[in-house]
Amino acid sequence: MKIAAFDIGGTNIKWGIVTDGGEIVDKGSFPSRVQDGADQLIENVQHKSRQLKEEYSVSGIAISTAGQVNSDKGEIVHATGNIPGYTGMKVAARIESAVGLPVRVENDVNCTALGEAWRGNARGVKNFFCVTLGTGIGGALVMENNLVPGASWCAGEMGHMPLYPGGLTCTCGNRGCLEQYASASALERQVEIQKGRFVSLPEFFEEVRNGVAESVRIFETWVDHLACGLQSIVHLLNPSVLIIGGGISAQGSLLTDAITESLSGKVMPNHFSALHVRIAGKGNEANLLGAVSHYLDNQ
Numbered sequence: 001m002k003i004a005a006f007d008i009g010g011t012n013i014k015w016g017i018v019t020d021g022g023e024i025v026d027k028g029s030f031p032s033r034v035q036d037g038a039d040q041l042i043e044n045v046q047h048k049s050r051q052l053k054e055e056y057s058v059s060g061i062a063i064s065t066a067g068q069v070n071s072d073k074g075e076i077v078h079a080t081g082n083i084p085g086y087t088g089m090k091v092a093a094r095i096e097s098a099v100g101l102p103v104r105v106e107n108d109v110n111c112t113a114l115g116e117a118w119r120g121n122a123r124g125v126k127n128f129f130c131v132t133l134g135t136g137i138g139g140a141l142v143m144e145n146n147l148v149p150g151a152s153w154c155a156g157e158m159g160h161m162p163l164y165p166g167g168l169t170c171t172c173g174n175r176g177c178l179e180q181y182a183s184a185s186a187l188e189r190q191v192e193i194q195k196g197r198f199v200s201l202p203e204f205f206e207e208v209r210n211g212v213a214e215s216v217r218i219f220e221t222w223v224d225h226l227a228c229g230l231q232s233i234v235h236l237l238n239p240s241v242l243i244i245g246g247g248i249s250a251q252g253s254l255l256t257d258a259i260t261e262s263l264s265g266k267v268m269p270n271h272f273s274a275l276h277v278r279i280a281g282k283g284n285e286a287n288l289l290g291a292v293s294h295y296l297d298n299q
């Protein structure tokens with residue numbers, strides 16, 4: 001059986017043809033063009049879905065998307081301004097009626113977790129927390145092999161844990177949230193402020209690897225902030241694995257070693273003894289795989 005999977009983000013929409021065994025047999029992407037509005041975005045997904053249905057005889061459509069998702073109904077219960085008009089969108093119903101195939105929808109960070117549980121670095125792990133570092137910080141929680149959605153579909157919002165009460169203003173309306181200090185964008189901002197010029201993150205991490213003192217100091221402060229957030233997650237949930245996702249996870253063991261080292265001084269011994277910090281192994285394919293995993297579990 002083949003499923004057409006989509007990963008809807010604010011910049012691009014990725015698609016893949018995925019087998020029920022978790023193999024991606026074809027994939028591609030097209031721009032989200034969010035300036036055209038959410039209705040047009042959904043029409044573009046419908047158009048591509050019809051094309052893929054024709055070409056690959058897929059049995060269904062699995063969607064990973066930005067925004068808080070009621071995954072029972074396949075509706076967006078809340079979305080930020082990144083995709084104007086997306087809040088309230090009945091994604092599953094609209095695509096189902098236009099394409100004539102069953103559609104399942106899940107939040108993108110939850111899909112990262114499900115993809116890693118199915119085919120990545122959380123395979124066989126009963127209790128883990130998945131963190132994605134990007135513009136903000138996303139979180140998804142799997143306890144006893146079950147994804148935890150929360151009472152209104154927004155459990156795991158780790159980025160809005162307070163780090164410095166009264167600190168930097170956050171997109172959520174509060175001040176001092178973790179993601180203002182420990183997201184990938186926050187690191188980029190700190191590098192620019194401290195160095196007085198823009199440095200791309202890959203370039204910055206090269207400097208850290210080469211031991212450039214100023215860069216190492218900025219990196220260590222950033223890791224310390226991130227680890228403060230993870231410390232609370234570990235004490236609260238006692239996971240055996242923390243999965244680190246987002247583009248920055250390309251830094252591999254440089255990142256996981258630094259986070260582990262920082263956590264070793266923050267987490268109580270019994271919690272720490274069970275804990276492993278791992279990179280998301282499926283990279284930007286995890287969301288497509290997770291969407292299909294969710295589809296197969298909810299047929």
Ligand SMILES: [Zn+2]
Pocket residue numbers: 159160170171172173174177
């Ligand atoms: Zn916030």
